[in-house]
Amino acid sequence: MICCLNPDCPNPLNPNGKKFCQSCGTPLVSLLRNRFRVIRVLSDEGGFGRTYLSEDIDKLNERCVVKQLAPKFQGTWSQKKAMELFAQEAQRLQELGEHPQIPTLLAYFEQDGCLYLVQQFINGENLLKELQQRKKGYTAREIQAILLDLLPVLKFIHDRNVIHRDLKPENIIRHKSDGRLSLIDFGSSKQFTAKVQNKSGTSIGSHGYSPLEQIRDGKAFAASDLFGLGATCFHLLTGTSPFQLWMECGYAWVSNWRQYLRTPLNAELDLVIDKLLKKDIQQRYQSVDEVLRDLVQKQPLALPPAGKSSGTIPVTKASHLPKSYSLLRILILVSAFIMLFGFGESWYKHFRQIQTSLSSRLIQNNPSKNNPLLGQPPTITLGKVSLVNSFQGHENSVLSVAISPDGKTIVSSGDDAYGGLRLRKIKLWNLATGKQISSLNTYSGQVNVVVISPDGKTLVSGNDDSTIKIWNLVTGRQIRTLTGHSDSVHTLAISADSQTLISGSDDNTIKIWDLATGEQIKTLRGHTFWVRSVAISPNGVILASGSFDKTIKIWNLAKGYSIRTLAGNSQTVTNVAISPDGKTLATASRDVYDGLRLRTIKLWNITTGKEIRTLVGHDNTVTTLAFSADGRILASGSRDRTIKLWNIATGEEILTLAAHTNTVTSVTFSPDSKTLVSGSDDNTIKIWRLVE
Numbered sequence: 001m002i003c004c005l006n007p008d009c010p011n012p013l014n015p016n017g018k019k020f021c022q023s024c025g026t027p028l029v030s031l032l033r034n035r036f037r038v039i040r041v042l043s044d045e046g047g048f049g050r051t052y053l054s055e056d057i058d059k060l061n062e063r064c065v066v067k068q069l070a071p072k073f074q075g076t077w078s079q080k081k082a083m084e085l086f087a088q089e090a091q092r093l094q095e096l097g098e099h100p101q102i103p104t105l106l107a108y109f110e111q112d113g114c115l116y117l118v119q120q121f122i123n124g125e126n127l128l129k130e131l132q133q134r135k136k137g138y139t140a141r142e143i144q145a146i147l148l149d150l151l152p153v154l155k156f157i158h159d160r161n162v163i164h165r166d167l168k169p170e171n172i173i174r175h176k177s178d179g180r181l182s183l184i185d186f187g188s189s190k191q192f193t194a195k196v197q198n199k200s201g202t203s204i205g206s207h208g209y210s211p212l213e214q215i216r217d218g219k220a221f222a223a224s225d226l227f228g229l230g231a232t233c234f235h236l237l238t239g240t241s242p243f244q245l246w247m248e249c250g251y252a253w254v255s256n257w258r259q260y261l262r263t264p265l266n267a268e269l270d271l272v273i274d275k276l277l278k279k280d281i282q283q284r285y286q287s288v289d290e291v292l293r294d295l296v297q298k299q300p301l302a303l304p305p306a307g308k309s310s311g312t313i314p315v316t317k318a319s320h321l322p323k324s325y326s327l328l329r330i331l332i333l334v335s336a337f338i339m340l341f342g343f344g345e346s347w348y349k350h351f352r353q354i355q356t357s358l359s360s361r362l363i364q365n366n367p368s369k370n371n372p373l374l375g376q377p378p379t380i381t382l383g384k385v386s387l388v389n390s391f392q393g394h395e396n397s398v399l400s401v402a403i404s405p406d407g408k409t410i411v412s413s414g415d416d417a418y419g420g421l422r423l424r425k426i427k428l429w430n431l432a433t434g435k436q437i438s439s440l441n442t443y444s445g446q447v448n449v450v451v452i453s454p455d456g457k458t459l460v461s462g463n464d465d466s467t468i469k470i471w472n473l474v475t476g477r478q479i480r481t482l483t484g485h486s487d488s489v490h491t492l493a494i495s496a497d498s499q500t501l502i503s504g505s506d507d508n509t510i511k512i513w514d515l516a517t518g519e520q521i522k523t524l525r526g527h528t529f530w531v532r533s534v535a536i537s538p539n540g541v542i543l544a545s546g547s548f549d550k551t552i553k554i555w556n557l558a559k560g561y562s563i564r565t566l567a568g569n570s571q572t573v574t575n576v577a578i579s580p581d582g583k584t585l586a587t588a589s590r591d592v593y594d595g596l597r598l599r600t601i602k603l604w605n606i607t608t609g610k611e612i613r614t615l616v617g618h619d620n621t622v623t624t625l626a627f628s629a630d631g632r633i634l635a636s637g638s639r640d641r642t643i644k645l646w647n648i649a650t651g652e653e654i655l656t657l658a659a660h661t662n663t664v665t666s667v668t669f670s671p672d673s674k675t676l677v678s679g680s681d682d683n684t685i686k687i688w689r690l691v692e
Helices: 077-096 127-133 140-158 212-217 222-238 242-255 267-276 288-295 325-364
Strands: 036-044 050-056 062-069 105-111 114-120 124-126 172-175 181-183 384-392 398-403 409-418 421-430 436-441 447-452 458-463 468-472 478-482 489-494 500-505 510-514 520-524 531-536 542-547 552-556 561-566 573-578 584-592 599-605 611-616 622-627 633-638 642-647 653-658 664-669 675-680 684-691
Touching: 036 062, 062 077, 077 105, 077 114, 124 127, 127 172, 127 222, 140 181, 140 222, 140 267, 140 288, 222 242, 222 267, 222 288, 267 288, 384 653, 398 447, 398 675, 398 684, 409 447, 409 675, 409 684, 421 447, 447 489, 458 489, 500 531, 542 573, 542 584, 552 584, 573 622, 584 622, 599 622, 599 633, 633 664, 633 675, 642 664
Parallel strands: 398 664, 489 531, 531 573, 622 664
Antiparallel strands: 036 050, 050 062, 062 114, 105 114, 124 172, 172 181, 384 684, 398 409, 409 421, 421 436, 447 458, 458 468, 468 478, 489 500, 500 510, 510 520, 531 542, 542 552, 552 561, 573 584, 584 599, 599 611, 622 633, 633 642, 642 653, 664 675, 675 684
16 A cells, blocks of 8 residues: 555555555655655644654665654744744754664655654554553552653753653553653754743643643743653543643642542652642752652662562562471561560670571571472581781772682772862772772763673773773773763673673663674663663673563573563562573572561572572672672672672572671672672772682
């Protein structure tokens, strides 16, 4: 079929081979700009043109969207304004289309007296259609997920001095493939300034979704988009149209929006929606960051703190838990009773040690029947673990540590002060003596992570300013800066052959780079929130990623597609690590074990995706994981200020190292597995010697 491009044609579809439209007689165009084949009408723009579904023959007939501007009233103010907005939309897409949740501009041109804008096709339904297809409105948890998916997109466009000005369910599309949300229709978007303009602008937006300052004064700011986001969430929660409420009672509805709820919201989401919908712009959120701070506490490796979850935390199930576990419950109740009635803090500390030890042993004594590591699992007895050195790594938190392949050098990242200036530094240390070798100034945002290539030649750092920096480890010279991410880079991994670099970012994406050239090879999309941990299998075939969207994904690294998503986490995933033999994946999350408020570490068969066992012992978020080079021991660091060593074969807790006075942010083993290095928010780096 061939589609007529006359915007007034009542029946635009025609059989192939026709030269004139059978309905209106307009000459038919088989290909726009000799490239785009129009298939059918998607929507009518009310006399100013239409939007069409099309195929791009230059891209193997890939679907795309063609927007047409064909105003009827030539030479009028309306035509000029429409053309201005159309050109602005093309310009905005050109600037913003690099974001994975904003359509990419493919072409912008004039043909036969009409303007055409061609953009990426988002295969999915908009949220209004999705709402209409549901039997009831969205839940509070679903609304929170929508906010967490869209807020980073808004931050991206606001950081580039653009506001959307027409946020509503129709302009938000959910991808059918992965459920990710995309923001569309930048026809009303407009660059803004920080100061309120004296001259009144043109009122553009949708009544009910657009705030007072936009409808009345034609002025729009970041806070205006946030009102639209709040109105969208209200519509999805209640099924009630803000446009209808605006027609009936103006902006009075925003002060009594709760009366339309089917069930009350949890306190945190209620606060966020209420502040998004403030009529007075001064009382409303002024930035995306403010919303995120109330919605989730953005910490380096934890979210949100205990006691501020949006609902009851689902407990982790363990089918192999023995009946003797009831003894632990009795111990907890009796201990709590004794503590409450006068035995004080010293008893409680002793009780916590007993509780942690007992719960860990109960779980270890009855491992899963499906554990492929079973048989006669070896025990590991460490004859001596000594803290051989402890020194101040940085004046503020030590965020990341790494050991060179020759086992001689420690690399750390953190913040330091010099002459009243705050400097982001990478430091190199002699592992044997603990003495500083050199210091690298990054002149960029906070350095969140450092890794060293297996060949020992290259140091890579991931930064808060969205960049990745490549350094010559021997000379300390910066080789290049990689750009491509649109938010903080928090995790890095390098393949065993030192050729491929993987980065994970708060822009929800994973990028694959050629380490030698700095060329970006591929972007992996699938996570819907911050990617905070990645790990590569030793053979370079498998990539594992953990995200604050509560999922763990296993990817085929060579082909760049997701193999599976591991289920079983109800809270954010904070770290992932792959064993040296490539068979076992270790993951940490904020999940609690059966109401004990003890955090979990899970071991998985990386080939089958089946859970092997759950390790329990830390009583706060596990922030970092590392396998020993011989694959026998897993080290875990936590916000509880301890490091635990685990026997991988049995799941038994070997030892707890307690010397840090704040969160343990990073742990890593030396190549001979005899030394463990840890970094902490207490500003120190500690070197531990392990002897069997």
